[in-house]
Amino acid sequence: MLIIKKIKISYTEIIVFGTLVIILSGALLLSLPISSKSGIVTPFIDSLFTSASAFCVTGLIAYDTFTHWSLFGQLIILLLIQIGGLGFMTVITLFSMFLRRKIGLKERRLLMESANTLKIGGIVMLVKKIIIGTFLFESMGALILTLNFYPEMGFKEGLFYGIFHSVSAFCNAGFDLMGKYGQFSSLTAYSNNFVVNATVMTLIVSGGIGFVVWDDIISSHACFRKLQLHTKIVLVTTTALILASSLLFFVIEADHSMADMSMGERMLASVFQSVTPRTAGFNTINMNEMSEGGNLLTIILMIIGGSPGSTAGGIKTTTFITLLAGAWASAGQSSDISIFKRRLETDTLKKASAITVIYMSIALIAIILISTIQEFPLKEIMFEVFSALGTVGLSLGITPSLNALSKIIIALLMYGGKVGVLSIAAVVAEKKEPALLSRPHEKIIIG
């Protein structure tokens, strides 16, 4: 027990410092004149913001990616996205494998934590699967997108756009090069292109359900009954969330952001807007034309986020379902929390509750801070903060107007959302001595 605890601490340290080193390196490179289109030195606070946003696969941008950055700068951003999407430890392992180094027990334990997997054995195998799977998904996506961009952009630009947007979508990064159609326009120019929409959505969802789920689907030959409980929850929750929120967006946005759309385009946009807040960050409709209810629904989806061990952020689907199942059990006076006829372990609800409480506390403190520093409307700040902490990247447009202090807060939120709020809290929380069994317990009144 004690040994694992010790490793956990150093694991946290490795992630915290390793991540910082990569973000700072990226920021330095992006500050260079070679990284900007106009050849100027980008202010460090802005290149730091961009580097953090790329590595944390968030996609909030103070500069339009197409307009400001040179091809070199865009490549740096793409590399940061890919490293961030794979995960820090996965990349380290990849290097170790290239250098034919033996991967030790401690490294395997770290990897297990990093990949957030359930199985202790076969962790290096899982890393290999992650890398192969990522390559397969991204190259398939790049191929389809390139074929789509090719007639308009020619081969070279079309290929680059295909690769960039495929990687950005699969890693749930939300960065785009569509500034050529208008700054910060995201995918609005393609809102009625079915192939681009379908490809990007498939990449987002595939990246967002996590490799543990893919691994289980493949090894159980896609037979639902044979799947692990975790896989079932992720698949059912993801499907239910997309269907329910698509329907809601379709109804709510009829007289707002989707007022001028044909029925088909409206259906496509509704599905896209229910997929992208968890936590991709592309948009095919103008976020500022969205209704108030649509904005709130987007915020809720941003908080729920993707699934554990994936490229997505948020409190995660399993956390969300555990909280709902716990509430349902309490309401029915049941002592066990059951999902799909399986009981959850006792500590599952405790961890789910902890993550949500820490997540919401960090967000609320950040919102109050930014609203005190700058005079933005509350809704815009809430949207920006939940977007950053959930590594989503959607914005109601205030990102370029953030001052240095606000940019640092947003960058810290992206960092916290990527590393995990519980890891951050573990660094500041006092380490408890194990087994204080002598402490008497006492009842209090709740609610």
Place this chain on the structure above:
Amino acid sequence: MLIIKKIKISYTEIIVFGTLVIILSGALLLSLPISSKSGIVTPFIDSLFTSASAFCVTGLIAYDTFTHWSLFGQLIILLLIQIGGLGFMTVITLFSMFLRRKIGLKERRLLMESANTLKIGGIVMLVKKIIIGTFLFESMGALILTLNFYPEMGFKEGLFYGIFHSVSAFCNAGFDLMGKYGQFSSLTAYSNNFVVNATVMTLIVSGGIGFVVWDDIISSHACFRKLQLHTKIVLVTTTALILASSLLFFVIEADHSMADMSMGERMLASVFQSVTPRTAGFNTINMNEMSEGGNLLTIILMIIGGSPGSTAGGIKTTTFITLLAGAWASAGQSSDISIFKRRLETDTLKKASAITVIYMSIALIAIILISTIQEFPLKEIMFEVFSALGTVGLSLGITPSLNALSKIIIALLMYGGKVGVLSIAAVVAEKKEPALLSRPHEKIIIG
């Protein structure tokens, strides 16, 4: 076990139907021409809204209480507030005692649930204490307020104003008769009157910490170490929340709602604004002049609310602290949740999490519904919904503009906030068969 369950169901039924009967009776009386100042019949939807708001001690009003209602109407409102503040079962017991009826075992069990107390014995004694305590607090408050209003209003009006505002404050109702200084002005006319502020705040806090706490303070002779864990948590949390949010309001509102105030007035207003959202509903500053951060802080305080077994609403202080302590324990990898060197029972966190999840789900659904029905800004709707569900009564001013459907939603929220969201959920949730021990358990990944 089964007998208790049976009683629990009928307890919920008694509360649900009994409460409805009182609210509907109040609505009928308020609709009568005699209840309005102009002698007209008040539309039933509006008198229903007012009756629900008074009985649920919320204080959201579509009509200004002073301007619209006659003395008769105001007395009906006062009576509804007093019944709602004491609690349905307490009032029933009071009648039984007057009629010298014996109070049976079943009734005692119901009372225990209703008073939300920890002790099984001495429940009728507690009800007596509740009634005597309420009378003492309210008459002391009425005396001080009357002395303050007397020079300006004369004896008769001063006494009525003293009683009305003392009852409204102690019951955390938030209704006022200050429309004579301007419609919907609440206590803004008294923002620099120290005695009125201090009296109203003392009444709010005294009513909001709950009779179980008062009982424990008295029986332990106010010795902190001898207090029950519940009492300690309520007292420390209440104090900490008031101090922290006073300081925050003082800083945040300096350039906003408190810009024209003297230092002393600003300090007084800061403390008042940190006391009133939990869940009194008076205001001494213009809520519409508040900063965005101040609005969010108010919403957070409205969600936390008062303490269990009190006249206040919200998820309650003990729920809030249990969630924080649970998060702290998880971050420190501790298996037990401890507060003040006592371990909490295992089910405490489960119940706290359930209440919060159901509470937030109801609120978010209501916000999306109202934003779809009517075109208000998201912040105004969020404020109104959390104010209704928390039985707070603060508003950014949209209450009179709500249409019939929105008024019904808000009335249902007040009702749900008063009866308790877990009781509401228990009605709709499936009753679980006890002990499904055979169900296998399985691990899932959280966060």
